[in-house]
Amino acid sequence: MASGNPTLIHSTISSSYNSNHGPSNDIASFKEVLSSSTRVLALCGAGLGASSGLDTFRGPGGMWRNYRSQSLATRDAFTSDPGLVWLFYSYRRHKALAMEPNEGHFALAELARRMRKDGEEGFLCLTQNVDGLAQRAGHPEGSLKLLHGCLYDIKCANSVCDYRERNNFNDPYHPSLGISSEDDEKLLPAANKVQAVATYLDPNKSTTTISKDELPHCPKCITSLLRPDIVWFGEALPGNTIDEIDQWIDKAPINLILVIGTTAQVYPAAGYVDMARHAGARVAVINMDGEGLGSAGGLGKDDWLFVGDAGTILEEILSRPSSEKEKE
Template sequence: MATNTEPQISQESIASFHEHLGKSKRILALLGAGLSASSGLPTFRGKGGLWRTHQSMSLATPGAFNEDPGLVWQFYSYRRHMSLQAKPNPAHYALAALAEKIPGFQTLSQNVDGLSPRAKHPPKQLQLLHGSLFDLKCADRHCGYIREDYTDPIVPALAIPTSGADLTSNETREQDISDVSVSIPKLKHHELPQCPKCKKALLRPGVVWFGENLPFTVLETVDDYLASREKIDLMLVIGTSAKVHPAAGYIDKARQRGARVAVINTDENDRPPRGWNDGDWFFCGDAAQILPELLKPVIGDLPKP
């Protein structure tokens, strides 16, 4: 039964979590941007989510790409660059270690930053709901070309910043293309990433834009996991308010399969969409500090990366 009483952090709650974790064979985790906060990545969603003079979410649409692919690519090339400068934090490594220890652990990530894969999270236990900045796919959906690519920049014209300067110099590379005082050019079609398969369309970032469906194979994998007759023991909700569907619905579905819910977030007002249930846990703070300790009975001490 749902309650309005927020679970409190105490030694007793940590001990009860550890006891339940030790008995858990099937665990589901839902990850959000808060997981990567300690890695220093900026967020572009919500109030004030501007990139230069553009509302960043307005660049995350198929229409924006069709209208000005050069501008959209420069925004995503900047995000790729920032993500590659960041490093996975202890929370990423803790989740990867848990996946290695528990075959029945499945992770649903709303993050596109590539940090979980770089922490060696087993791919079969990591479902990227919103795609990845480091997947490139043909803008023509009939072509079907896709590849993983961590090259930075993908093409010379997308170097940061794209000016007439020496693109290999540290001084040039360290300039902040998100600053409106740093000029960016109007890129031409032939300067942008081209599809090597159809040789007609541009490549685009392999992320899910507004108005697009989530990846079918990912949704199918998640649905199969939730449809199993086996009980789900534990649901971890990390760094996300889980207010947006389908993410919000996964918490309810896990509860229906018997899961107890543990929320790890910095927002003191964060709670599951339908409120707290008896037996839930809320650990308020930085996931990078909290998660390795919460999972320690199973994963042990993390090696220094």
């Protein structure tokens, strides 16, 4: 296992951006380092999906049906009101399926293919996103690790039952969870509404009319409910995923780490930024905001900060230099 492996519990911390030297935003120098790198790690967050039009459910606008989205992403909320939690994720599945991968997703997928040599992955993408857009962009499976699961994966809520479904794109997943056009409008996040922040409902109080009998049940153990195969707050990340990441990290030094659309405040994901940096990797941050970068803060003169739309920026900075194209 990689030394200094971060804790495996999904949690958040607060950090602030602090740089005494100032990073570069020079695309040419970044491309030069990228083209000479043999090992590149990327950490992707909600900002990448936002370029496709997806709600991030973060910050003051991170509301759904007057609920704080993070309060619904817990085992306690599911135990208390599984119908409400299922509706929330059914809405997210519905919206994500209506979106298309953006230029950034395709650029990362192409970089993964470009850096795969002799059967070895020279590029590894760790995504905190559950929207499935990277997979739909054709990102090679071997170089993509889903840290927090996927909206289209399902598992039994009973931890001793091993039933799982992968890549179930049915919309709705279950007849009881259908979202009509009218419902779609009702369930829009109450973004930027002060009253929504002040009057959000208690997720421990049932407000849905969907009974447990109407919800999807496990076909294997019969009695238990199915749930989205998402890593909720307070849950450990999949051990096999962490092991695969550690094995890749331990193989050889990382030359460059890309921090894309994330404030790098959620562990263990944020810990990989620290790990790569301490091992000598240079850091490139691509984000809508240059402040509050969490573990990706403290960028120095040998690092890069590209502020703006992640999809647009990635398409530009990850494209091959003309000199490389001429060699083909």
